[in-house]
Amino acid sequence: MSEENLNQPQENQGFPKEELEIGKTNPEISFVFDLVSKARSELQKVIVGQDNLIDLLLTGLLSNGHILIEGVPGIAKTLTVKLLAQAVDVDFKRIQFTPDLMPSDVIGTNVFNMKTSDFNFKKGPVFSNFILIDEINRAPAKTQAALIEVMEEKQITVDGETYTMKYPLFIVATQNPIEQEGTYKLPEAQLDRFLFRIKMTYPELNEEKQILNRFRSQHESDVQKSVKKVFDAKKLKKCTDIVNDVFIKDELLDYIAQMIFDTRNNGDLFLGASPRASLSIMRTSKAVAAMKGRDFVTPDDIQHVAYPVLNHRIILSPEREMEGLEAEDIIRNIIKKIQVPR
Numbered sequence: 516m517s518e519e520n521l522n523q524p525q526e527n528q529g530f531p532k533e534e535l536e537i538g539k540t541n542p543e544i545s546f547v548f549d550l551v552s553k554a555r556s557e558l559q560k561v562i563v564g565q566d567n568l569i570d571l572l573l574t575g576l577l578s579n580g581h582i583l584i585e586g587v588p589g590i591a592k593t594l595t596v597k598l599l600a601q602a603v604d605v606d607f608k609r610i611q612f613t614p615d616l617m618p619s620d621v622i623g624t625n626v627f628n629m630k631t632s633d634f635n636f637k638k639g640p641v642f643s644n645f646i647l648i649d650e651i652n653r654a655p656a657k658t659q660a661a662l663i664e665v666m667e668e669k670q671i672t673v674d675g676e677t678y679t680m681k682y683p684l685f686i687v688a689t690q691n692p693i694e695q696e697g698t699y700k701l702p703e704a705q706l707d708r709f710l711f712r713i714k715m716t717y718p719e720l721n722e723e724k725q726i727l728n729r730f731r732s733q734h735e736s737d738v739q740k741s742v743k744k745v746f747d748a749k750k751l752k753k754c755t756d757i758v759n760d761v762f763i764k765d766e767l768l769d770y771i772a773q774m775i776f777d778t779r780n781n782g783d784l785f786l787g788a789s790p791r792a793s794l795s796i797m798r799t800s801k802a803v804a805a806m807k808g809r810d811f812v813t814p815d816d817i818q819h820v821a822y823p824v825l826n827h828r829i830i831l832s833p834e835r836e837m838e839g840l841e842a843e844d845i846i847r848n849i850i851k852k853i854q855v856p857r
Contacts, residue, residue, distance in 0.1 A: 543757045547805045554745040557602045561738050562595055564722035571713050571823055572599055577758050577802040580710025581666055581686040590715050592689040596647050604747040605644035612654035618661035622671050641665055648688040652698045659705055666708040683751055710795050712827035761801035763812040766856035771796050771817060777849045778829050786830035795824045814855045822846055
């Protein structure tokens with residue numbers, strides 16, 4: 516990645532247009548590329564801008580990971596996720612988190628059956644394939660913690676009984692910035708289970724004009740209905756299997772390991788990244804490569820996913836927080852210091 520790209524805000528960058536060229540030599544990669552291109556086009560029927568958000572959502576979908584989207588109200592966080600769910604032909608549930616939401620409202624509970632004099636488990640809304648958790652940080656820590664097992668192990672344990680989730684399981688949560696009234700900070704253990712944290716920003720002036728023009732004569736709900744299904748469970752499984760087989764050379768694995776190691780030995784950080792972060796970078800860089808039409812990973816792929824993978828997994832030292840630094844600043848400095856493999 517060039518010096519110029521490293522100095523740009525990574526959260527708002529989609530894939531460079533010149534890199535979105537398919538390698539015709541690999542039919543399996545072509546299969547992934549074509550489906551991703553169709554899904555991207557379907558979402559862009561409604562969503563103006565936010566190319567990076569769309570690409571990272573699709574990356575998470577192909578990587579079997581969960582995603583946290585952070586941004587102020589009204590910038591289409593929930594809408595984008597609903598449209599992606601509309602493009603994926605699997606069971607979809609939406610859970611609105613509120614301060615009075617209990618863990619049993621999410622995962623389910625045992626209910627006494629008067630006829631059989633026995634307890635039957637009534638499944639909660641988390642028993643689905645594609646789950647939108649809206650405003651996850653509106654609920655207290657006890658309710659948020661109910662998701663920890665299902666996000667990592669794809670199972671739920673209630674009263675000693677374990678229930679396995681069906682494939683696929685893709686959780687996308689939205690949250691408002693924690694400085695807003697009525698929000699709770701997510702526990703570090705739960706944050707670490709999100710593959711990405713994507714920070715959304717306000718649209719640019721020209722994008723704001725495009726939004727107004729697009730919906731000047733059409734109602735938003737009418738445009739949303741035009742989004743067609745692209746993936747089903749079978750196609751998605753095939754895509755994830757193809758992504759797993761994308762080649763990444765040893766030097767790039769060393770590059771990822773060094774990046775994560777440096778977060779743990781950095782005076783600017785109070786807490787570094789876990790091994791789950793290095794695995795996440797490896798998996799998602801493979802997905803990015805396939806989405807660009809390649810069957811091999813490059814350093815640019817790794818750098819592209821490093822920011823959303825790491826920004827919620829590291830904690831700045833108190834001194835750096837007081838200086839007003841952001842996690843992205845530290846990540847950028849770490850990347851600059853590591854020699855890029857050739």
